[in-house]
Amino acid sequence: MSATAPAPHLGQGSFDISGTAPIPLTRLVGVEIRKLVDTRAGRWLLMIQAGLILLGSVIFAIVVGRNEGSIGLFDFTTVAGAVTQLLLPVMAILAVTTEWSQRTNMATFTLEPRRGRVVAAKAAAAVIVGLAALVVAVAIGAVMNGLAGVLGADIDWDLRGEMLAAFALLQVMSLLIGFAFGTLLLNTPAAIVVYIAFYTIIPGILGAAGALMSWFEDIRPWIDYNTAILPLSDFGQPDNEMGFGAVEWPEFTTSVALWFVLPLVLGVLRMLRAEVK
Amino acid sequence: MITVQGLTKTYGAFTAVDDVSFVARAGHVTGFLGPNGAGKTTTMRILAGLTRQDAGVATVGGHRLQDIPNPGRHVGILLDASAQHAGRTGREVLTLAAKTMGLPDSRVDEMLELVSLTDTEAKRRIRNYSLGMRQRLGIAHALMGDPQVLILDEPANGLDPAGIRWMRGLLRGYAERGGAVLLSSHLLHEVEQIADEMLVIGRGKIVAAGTKAELLASAGTFVRALDTGSFASALQAKGLAVTPSGEGLVVDAEPQAIGELALAVQAVLLELRAADASGLEDLFLQLTADTQREAAAAFPPGSPYHQGAQA
Numbered sequence: 001m002s003a004t005a006p007a008p009h010l011g012q013g014s015f016d017i018s019g020t021a022p023i024p025l026t027r028l029v030g031v032e033i034r035k036l037v038d039t040r041a042g043r044w045l046l047m048i049q050a051g052l053i054l055l056g057s058v059i060f061a062i063v064v065g066r067n068e069g070s071i072g073l074f075d076f077t078t079v080a081g082a083v084t085q086l087l088l089p090v091m092a093i094l095a096v097t098t099e100w101s102q103r104t105n106m107a108t109f110t111l112e113p114r115r116g117r118v119v120a121a122k123a124a125a126a127v128i129v130g131l132a133a134l135v136v137a138v139a140i141g142a143v144m145n146g147l148a149g150v151l152g153a154d155i156d157w158d159l160r161g162e163m164l165a166a167f168a169l170l171q172v173m174s175l176l177i178g179f180a181f182g183t184l185l186l187n188t189p190a191a192i193v194v195y196i197a198f199y200t201i202i203p204g205i206l207g208a209a210g211a212l213m214s215w216f217e218d219i220r221p222w223i224d225y226n227t228a229i230l231p232l233s234d235f236g237q238p239d240n241e242m243g244f245g246a247v248e249w250p251e252f253t254t255s256v257a258l259w260f261v262l263p264l265v266l267g268v269l270r271m272l273r274a275e276v277k
Numbered sequence: 278m279i280t281v282q283g284l285t286k287t288y289g290a291f292t293a294v295d296d297v298s299f300v301a302r303a304g305h306v307t308g309f310l311g312p313n314g315a316g317k318t319t320t321m322r323i324l325a326g327l328t329r330q331d332a333g334v335a336t337v338g339g340h341r342l343q344d345i346p347n348p349g350r351h352v353g354i355l356l357d358a359s360a361q362h363a364g365r366t367g368r369e370v371l372t373l374a375a376k377t378m379g380l381p382d383s384r385v386d387e388m389l390e391l392v393s394l395t396d397t398e399a400k401r402r403i404r405n406y407s408l409g410m411r412q413r414l415g416i417a418h419a420l421m422g423d424p425q426v427l428i429l430d431e432p433a434n435g436l437d438p439a440g441i442r443w444m445r446g447l448l449r450g451y452a453e454r455g456g457a458v459l460l461s462s463h464l465l466h467e468v469e470q471i472a473d474e475m476l477v478i479g480r481g482k483i484v485a486a487g488t489k490a491e492l493l494a495s496a497g498t499f500v501r502a503l504d505t506g507s508f509a510s511a512l513q514a515k516g517l518a519v520t521p522s523g524e525g526l527v528v529d530a531e532p533q534a535i536g537e538l539a540l541a542v543q544a545v546l547l548e549l550r551a552a553d554a555s556g557l558e559d560l561f562l563q564l565t566a567d568t569q570r571e572a573a574a575a576f577p578p579g580s581p582y583h584q585g586a587q588a
Contacts, residue, residue, distance in 0.1 A: 013278065013280070013303075013339060014338045014339025014340070015278075015338035015339070015351060015425050015426075017338070017340060017344075017345050017346060017351065020345070020346045020347050020350055020351065021346060021347065022346035022347060023346070023347050023377060023378070023379065027376065027377065027379060030376065031373055031377050034372075034373065034376065035373065038365060038369050038373075039362060039364040039365060040364055041364060098362070102360070102362040102363065103357065103359075103360035104360065104361060104362050106325075106327060106356055106357060106360045107360065107361070107370075107374065107418065109326070109327060110325050110326065110327065110342070110349070110352075110354045110356075111348065111349045111374060111377045111378065112348075112377065113326040113342050113343040113345075113348060114343065273329075275322075275327065275328045275329070276322070276327040276328070277322075277327075
């Protein structure tokens with residue numbers, strides 16, 4: 001109690017705000033990155049992610065190595081991708097929904113009432129942490145590829161730039177779709193369930209509907225995100241069939257608009273208007 | 278410093294804030310007093326830009342909060358001390374605020390010292406904090422940016438008597454240095470101790486405003502006579518409103534008028550003074566009577582919990 005309350009500047013009915021600089025977006029992004037890792041929940045999510053990738057890769061390396069099979073670095077990024085495609089979106093969802101469930105948005109939005117900037121900073125923070133997680137994932141893959149070689153596998157280090165770019169794009173897209181669901185639902189369990197349904201159940205439903213109704217089969221490519229991204233997710237095929245060159249960009253665009261842009265726009269509108277209690 | 282004009286907010290058929298206007302001036306602690314659900318929090322949330330009003334204007338320092346760049350440097354806000362992530366430490370919560378506002382980390386230590394949270398306490402997670410500790414943390418959060426205006430919703434809630442005394446000193450000192458404070462409470466004695474100007478709100482409307490002395494003047498005069506019963510009749514014969522209060526009466530008149538009447542009717546007065554703290558309590562209950570949730574006699578006469586039973 002030895003310190004005193006800060007002395008406010010004397011003023012009558014109003015104060016001068018012309019000398020106050022707005023909060024730079026970079027600072028907001030920095031704060032949002034810190035929020036992603038300053039709770040046990042946030043740290044555990046990243047550690048579990050790394051642990052699962054490590055576990056899956058070790059098993060993979062041992063099995064292939066012992067059987068003297070052939071394996072490449074890209075196979076390990078595929079293992080990592082199976083984990084990150086599920087957990088990075090969960091991280092992005094939590095970045096948004098935790099503020100509403102823990103009601104920290106009261107503090108967040110009174111320190112930066114321009115909520116759109118907060119949403120943008122959150123998206124940027126989630127992408128940055130997501131990319132860092134991918135770097136770790138590829139590093140784990142490199143170590144495990146080496147291990148497989150030591151164990152007797154015929155290994156391939158050829159991880160072309162295009163493969164890496166496609167891998168990163170897919171993962172970041174998944175993360176952003178999770179983020180969009182988070183802004184739309186503002187509720188952690190609901191957003192996670194919807195994302196998992198999108199990831200696991202929706203492709204099957206779309207496929208079944210297409211098989212049963214021929215007219216639906218015609219529009220399915222335009223709305224089926226998982227089909228649209230397929231050329232980016234498997235580089236084990238001859239080059240001309242896979243990779244960026246094989247993506248049907250018009251269909252890719254419409255399905256991304258449906259599953260990412262639409263929920264994001266609705267979600268951001270909701271967040272901008274929502275009453276914070 | 279805080280100007281609210283014609284502020285209205287409805288939720289469906291329910292009007293939470295009904296044409297509320299007031300000013301909270303620099304250099305003063307303005308108490309915002311009213312029963313639960315009277316509209317205090319909604320008004321403060323509108324000031325904080327968290328709720329949108331249907332009509333009216335709410336400005337801080339002449340600006341809407343949304344128009345103030347880096348508003349934490351101008352307006353300190355504490356709306357709910359429990360609205361913090363349970364898994365963060367107190368120090369981390371303050372660090373996030375300091376970083377958002379662009380302040381050095383040393384500011385966090387200054388604020389922790391100001392609200393008397395020890396280093397050990399600051400390293401604990403907020404789920405382990407008492408309400409009083411959360412309030413202290415919230416006040417540190419609000420003062421972090423060296424603001425000119427403080428908006429505090431029920432800040433004394435959960436503080437022990439020593440804590441309330443500490444906060445009174447803190448806020449008085451802050452106001453004396455030119456800051457404006459708006460603080461709400463549903464407890465009269467809290468506001469009475471801390472605030473020098475009061476706004477009484479009930480069912481979304483401001484029902485009284487002024488300094489404690491002004492409000493008390495309108496509360497009337499307390500008088501006790503040797504024969505209170507017959508003196509009451511004499512007062513009523515003069516057309517004055519008389520309310521029994523303890524062993525005496527509260528009369529809606531100036532002490533001088535009552536003294537002159539006592540002389541005229543040769544009544545012996547034992548007490549004659551402005552209706553005080555209890556008078557303010559009565560005034561508060563009366564001003565908000567039709568807005569209270571519970572009728573005064575929730576327990577039937579004869580029950581040990583009946584209001585009259587304790588006397």
